[in-house]
Amino acid sequence: MIDMIVLNDVSKRFMSDRSVKDKAGKPHWFTAVQPTSLRIKKGEIFGLMGYSGAGKSTLLRLINLLERPDGGQVIIDDEDLTSLSASDLRVARHNIGMIFQQFNLMSNRTVYDNIAFNLKVAGYPSKDIHARVMACLDIVDLNDRAQHYPAQLSGGQKQRVGIARAIAPNPKVLLADEPTSALDPATTRSLLTCLRDINEKLGVTIVIVTHEMSVIRRLCNRVALLHQGELLEVADISDGAIQATTPIGQGLILED
Amino acid sequence: MIISAALSESIAKLLTMKKEILQALLDTFIMLGISTTVAILIGGIFGIFLFLSSDRQFLQNKTAYAILGGITNFVRAFPFVILMIAMSPFTKAIVGTGIGPIAASLVLAIAGSFYFARLVEQNLREVPRGIIEATESMGAPPFTIIKVLLNEARSGIVSSVTILSISLLSFSAAAGMIGGGGLGDLAIRYGYYRYQTEVMVFIVILLSVMVILIQAGGNLLAQRLDKR
Numbered sequence: 001m002i003d004m005i006v007l008n009d010v011s012k013r014f015m016s017d018r019s020v021k022d023k024a025g026k027p028h029w030f031t032a033v034q035p036t037s038l039r040i041k042k043g044e045i046f047g048l049m050g051y052s053g054a055g056k057s058t059l060l061r062l063i064n065l066l067e068r069p070d071g072g073q074v075i076i077d078d079e080d081l082t083s084l085s086a087s088d089l090r091v092a093r094h095n096i097g098m099i100f101q102q103f104n105l106m107s108n109r110t111v112y113d114n115i116a117f118n119l120k121v122a123g124y125p126s127k128d129i130h131a132r133v134m135a136c137l138d139i140v141d142l143n144d145r146a147q148h149y150p151a152q153l154s155g156g157q158k159q160r161v162g163i164a165r166a167i168a169p170n171p172k173v174l175l176a177d178e179p180t181s182a183l184d185p186a187t188t189r190s191l192l193t194c195l196r197d198i199n200e201k202l203g204v205t206i207v208i209v210t211h212e213m214s215v216i217r218r219l220c221n222r223v224a225l226l227h228q229g230e231l232l233e234v235a236d237i238s239d240g241a242i243q244a245t246t247p248i249g250q251g252l253i254l255e256d
Numbered sequence: 257m258i259i260s261a262a263l264s265e266s267i268a269k270l271l272t273m274k275k276e277i278l279q280a281l282l283d284t285f286i287m288l289g290i291s292t293t294v295a296i297l298i299g300g301i302f303g304i305f306l307f308l309s310s311d312r313q314f315l316q317n318k319t320a321y322a323i324l325g326g327i328t329n330f331v332r333a334f335p336f337v338i339l340m341i342a343m344s345p346f347t348k349a350i351v352g353t354g355i356g357p358i359a360a361s362l363v364l365a366i367a368g369s370f371y372f373a374r375l376v377e378q379n380l381r382e383v384p385r386g387i388i389e390a391t392e393s394m395g396a397p398p399f400t401i402i403k404v405l406l407n408e409a410r411s412g413i414v415s416s417v418t419i420l421s422i423s424l425l426s427f428s429a430a431a432g433m434i435g436g437g438g439l440g441d442l443a444i445r446y447g448y449y450r451y452q453t454e455v456m457v458f459i460v461i462l463l464s465v466m467v468i469l470i471q472a473g474g475n476l477l478a479q480r481l482d483k484r
Contacts, residue, residue: 121400
């Protein structure tokens with residue numbers, strides 16, 4: 001199988017609170033992601049799992065360079081994003097959709113306009129935008145909500161708008177940052193079904209960050225287990241069973 | 257009986273001043289119209305750059321933010337009347353005169369711009385960071401992100417325009433003191449220096465009605481635009 005996402009030794013550290021300085025008077029740095037290498041195959045659903053502070057969200061945000069890595073390469077579909085100019089990176093991002101825990105929909109635009117906005121940004125031909133918006137709403141089963149504003153929707157509906165918006169320009173990759181953490185269990189189930197359908201029908205490679213083991217079991221083909229900024233191991237999942245070999249990894253998958 | 261007689265006498269006095277009052281009202285509208293429009297444009301752009309150059313935004317630049325913020329604080333520190341005097345060589349160079357409603361508009365516009373810049377900066381700061389990130393993740397260019405920011409902050413910005421125009425209305429009364437004309441000027445010249453209390457009372461009522469209307473209109477529009 002072909003690799004869709006290749007991370008070569010990517011790392012990221014942040015300056016913690018500026019007021020906190022060490023004895024030498026230098027600001028304190030906090031390593032969110034230690035040098036990490038990872039290969040994610042085309043068409044798979046890949047999980048990033050760990051306790052809070054494990055660096056899983058940062059690792060996800062390194063994939064579309066929302067956080068620029070301090071070192072290493074991010075290669076998506078054979079293109080090294082870290083070497084691109086700002087304008088080429090914007091073009092590359094049209095191929096990487098993203099959904100968020102807090103949905104991040106534009107509150108002053110209707111559901112329809114939220115989706116159409118992403119299509120315009122991606123340079124989609126304007127005559128095709130209407131049909132594409134309706135098709136995406138159909139995929140997430142929200143045709144009757146096109147003219148609603150996000151505030152008029154439930155959490156699950158908002159996330160489905162987020163998905164419709166993200167997949168509208170036909171991206172190759174969908175990044176999902178804790179997409180179900182703000183949702184109740186029943187809504188989570190229907191959302192996971194929705195993500196699986198998109199993966200199967202459209203062939204989109206999905207990378208999902210979560211701290212919920214049940215989400216990983218139901219959805220993912222493989223999962224990276226992370227702890228304190230370090231990649232412990234990549235475990236295969238078959239029929240909901242995960243084979244972890246490291247002690248902390250085994251502890252992680254026993255959760256819930 | 258005595259009260260109604262006094263009232264009709266006051267109204268009669270006011271009617272003899274109809275021309276002056278209308279002229280003052282016109283001058284006030286000119287000052288308010290010019291200065292608010294200019295302040296929205298200049299202050300709006302300045303406020304956007306203040307916000308974008310601040311910490312964690314995509315034009316983040318400590319030096320630029322310090323300079324822009326410093327200029328803003330400096331201008332805002334001037335008491336309005338002193339700003340008017342300090343700017344008089346500048347207004348003379350531009351409009352040819354240091355007095356009158358047009359000259360006053362210029363000073364009002366400058367004072368209003370920096371006031372509005374801070375209000376807009378604050379309005380933009382209220383847009384959830386995640387919305388900017390989502391827009392960035394789509395590959396939107398900076399100008400598009402700014403448009404999204406303004407659209408998300410639009411209700412707050414309308415409220416800021418309301419506050420701005422009411423402040424400028426009040427400043428314009430002070431501008432009257434040094435030859436700006438307008439309602440505030442009339443109230444002081446007739447109502448205070450010439451002891452015509454009825455002129456002062458009438459103008460205060462007129463100004464109050466204007467403030468009430470601006471505020472009500474602003475609130476209504478802000479509410480209509482807010483879909484959050």
